Amino acid sequence: MNSDVLLSISDLYKAFGGVAATNQVTLDILDREVHAIIGPNGAGKTTLVSQLTGVLMPDAGQITFKGNDITYMPAHRRPHLGMARSFQITSIIHDMTVLENVALAIQAKAGHSYRFWRSADSDQNLTGPAMEALRGVGLEAQAMQIAGPLSHGEHRQLEMAMVMATAPVLVLLDEPTAGMGQEDSTRMIAALQVLKGSCTIILVEHDMDAVFALADRITVLVEGRVIATGKPDAIRSDETVRQAYLGEELEAVTDVPGSGSSGTVRHVC
Amino acid sequence: MTLRGWVTCAVIVVLALVPPIVSLVDNAFILDMATRFVILAIAAVSLNLILGYGRMISFGHAAYLGIGAYAVGIPAYYEVYNGYLHILIAMSVSAVFALVTGIVCLRTRGVNFIMITMAFAQMVFFAFVSIEEYGGDDGLVIEMRSEFGSLIDLENASVLYYVCFVSLLLILYLIRRIVRSRFGMVIQGARGNEPRMQSLGFDTFRYKLACYVIAGTICGYAGALLGNFTNFISPEMMDWTRSGELIFMVVLGGTGSVFGPVLGTSVFLFLEEILSGLWLYWQLVFGVFLILVVLFAKGGIDSWLSGRRTH
Ligand SMILES: Nc1ncnc2c1ncn2[C@@H]1O[C@H](COP(=O)(O)OP(=O)(O)OP(=O)(O)O)[C@@H](O)[C@H]1O
Numbered sequence: 408m409n410s411d412v413l414l415s416i417s418d419l420y421k422a423f424g425g426v427a428a429t430n431q432v433t434l435d436i437l438d439r440e441v442h443a444i445i446g447p448n449g450a451g452k453t454t455l456v457s458q459l460t461g462v463l464m465p466d467a468g469q470i471t472f473k474g475n476d477i478t479y480m481p482a483h484r485r486p487h488l489g490m491a492r493s494f495q496i497t498s499i500i501h502d503m504t505v506l507e508n509v510a511l512a513i514q515a516k517a518g519h520s521y522r523f524w525r526s527a528d529s530d531q532n533l534t535g536p537a538m539e540a541l542r543g544v545g546l547e548a549q550a551m552q553i554a555g556p557l558s559h560g561e562h563r564q565l566e567m568a569m570v571m572a573t574a575p576v577l578v579l580l581d582e583p584t585a586g587m588g589q590e591d592s593t594r595m596i597a598a599l600q601v602l603k604g605s606c607t608i609i610l611v612e613h614d615m616d617a618v619f620a621l622a623d624r625i626t627v628l629v630e631g632r633v634i635a636t637g638k639p640d641a642i643r644s645d646e647t648v649r650q651a652y653l654g655e656e657l658e659a660v661t662d663v664p665g666s667g668s669s670g671t672v673r674h675v676c
Numbered sequence: 677m678t679l680r681g682w683v684t685c686a687v688i689v690v691l692a693l694v695p696p697i698v699s700l701v702d703n704a705f706i707l708d709m710a711t712r713f714v715i716l717a718i719a720a721v722s723l724n725l726i727l728g729y730g731r732m733i734s735f736g737h738a739a740y741l742g743i744g745a746y747a748v749g750i751p752a753y754y755e756v757y758n759g760y761l762h763i764l765i766a767m768s769v770s771a772v773f774a775l776v777t778g779i780v781c782l783r784t785r786g787v788n789f790i791m792i793t794m795a796f797a798q799m800v801f802f803a804f805v806s807i808e809e810y811g812g813d814d815g816l817v818i819e820m821r822s823e824f825g826s827l828i829d830l831e832n833a834s835v836l837y838y839v840c841f842v843s844l845l846l847i848l849y850l851i852r853r854i855v856r857s858r859f860g861m862v863i864q865g866a867r868g869n870e871p872r873m874q875s876l877g878f879d880t881f882r883y884k885l886a887c888y889v890i891a892g893t894i895c896g897y898a899g900a901l902l903g904n905f906t907n908f909i910s911p912e913m914m915d916w917t918r919s920g921e922l923i924f925m926v927v928l929g930g931t932g933s934v935f936g937p938v939l940g941t942s943v944f945l946f947l948e949e950i951l952s953g954l955w956l957y958w959q960l961v962f963g964v965f966l967i968l969v970v971l972f973a974k975g976g977i978d979s980w981l982s983g984r985r986t987h
């Protein structure tokens with residue numbers, strides 16, 4: 408397409424036991440945009456993110472990142488290209504401290520870890536940037552605590568610190584506000600607002616406040632298919648989207664007056 | 677200092693004083709017991725590196741004891757007594773065995789991992805049973821212990837003991853460094869949440885394989901000491917029940933610390949000694965006791981000492 412495309416997905420297909428969870432998805436993610444992926448439960452959002460990060464391998468189709476084919480690249484190599492993800496269900500190392508969790512994220516990108524002698528806990532090269540990342544999410548006071556027993560909100564903050572610690576090029580966030588209260592989720596949206604523009608963000612989210620506050624573009628997935636991609640205003644007013652999904656969700660979101668049809672919506676199916 | 681710290685120091689001091697005490701009371705049996713204990717403690721400590729820190733429950737760790745012992749016995753059979761060569765063979769063959777079997781075993785998880793590590797160890801067991809040249813079932817007598825020049829004479833029981841004891845100390849220190857290093861953090865991270873470690877960018881398979889090889893190599897070294905100590909090697913040394921005993925020593929002592937397995941080994945051998953003298957069916961009681969420990973004392977002796985139950 409054009410040189411601004413960071414990640415390109417074409418004809419991606421993945422089925423579980425004959426049921427397509429990702430069905431011929433074709434989508435370009437532009438450099439430094441916040442691209443929200445929305446859709447009802449079971450639409451295949453997590454499945455799509457998992458294929459982009461290599462946790463699941465697609466049955467067919469292609470994924471290119473900065474022009475390189477990464478369709479079947481193992482998950483552990485993708486972070487080295489600058490990709491980082493957070494999980495819908497918090498995924499941290501429970502029996503380590505908060506600081507160690509983030510330090511591991513730094514360590515993963517700091518060359519090989521066949522280093523057997525020096526203590527990692529007292530390695531300034533790891534703890535320094537890790538502490539910095541914790542400050543960024545407001546979790547520095549808990550740095551020395553074991554991560555497991557912390558609250559759900561703190562887990563989500565830790566998860567975010569682990570994602571952001573290494574200044575990734577592409578961030579994939581699978582429902583970062585999942586299970587959060589209003590206050591925490593407002594804080595999370597504000598934190599993402601700060602990030603916006605400094606890296607590319609793929610944001611899977613059910614919270615329409617977050618989506619419309621952050622997204623440059625939105626893709627709507629239903630039953631594994633992309634039914635629309637476009638600017639928020641255009642998605643909001645799109646008839647297909649309203650029928651398939653947004654109708655009830657949008658009632659809750661304050662309607663922006665005059666947001667008629669400023670964008671274009673590309674229908675795929 | 678914590679209770680755990682005191683106990684650790686006390687055990688080390690007592691072990692350091694075993695030979696002079698033995699010469700005072702004039703009881704060589706105690707020195708034999710202590711030597712066997714120290715060697716098995718090295719094996720248990722090496723097993724804990726993979727079992728405790730990596731949650732890789734290997735049921736074939738005794739194979740390395742056997743490999744190490746045969747690495748002394750077979751050269752000695754051909755009248756090659758160079759101890760440095762023995763240790764080189766013991767450790768390198770163990771490393772290669774761990775590497776090759778690890779590549780296969782580490783692709784499996786849980787019970788499958790346990791079964792396949794056991795299967796590989798049994799393969800080695802049956803291989804040595806079938807080699808008539810080296811005594812097959814009956815084993816192989818080691819006529820002379822490894823030679824390390826005039827400075828270290830292993831034929832002297834106290835010297836052999838101190839070699840084993842210093843080895844234990846060095847290996848404890850080495851493993852302590854390893855588990856706190858970057859490498860150790862990766863191993864423990866993969867124990868806690870392997871998919872997450874991969875999505876952070878760690879090729880966990882390779883790190884676990886490296887850990888598996890390190891543990892096997894150390895245990896191969898312990899095997900070389902064991903061969904020297906017993907002056908005899910038979911396949912029975914690497915039977916799966918031996919691997920099971922090593923697991924019990926580790927679990928009994930506690931998988932949460934580097935030193936825990938040393939405590940586990942001491943209690944295991946102590947109980948074995950006491951119970952076997954008391955009753956013919958001691959193994960039954962012992963077995964029940966071990967099962968209770970596994971079920972109810974999650975962190976083993978170590979966590980009881982430190983009052984901490986982390987995992
Ligand atoms: N590992 C799996 N095995 C079998 N089916 C799966 C698997 N993972 C997902 N699915 C199915 O694929 C479909 C898409 O699931 P996915 O988790 O991607 O949806 P989602 O859009 O993330 O939903 P949610 O909004 O609830 O998170 C669902 O029907 C789900 O049941």
Ligand SMILES: [Mg+2]
Pocket residue numbers: 452453454495581
């Ligand atoms: Mg999901």
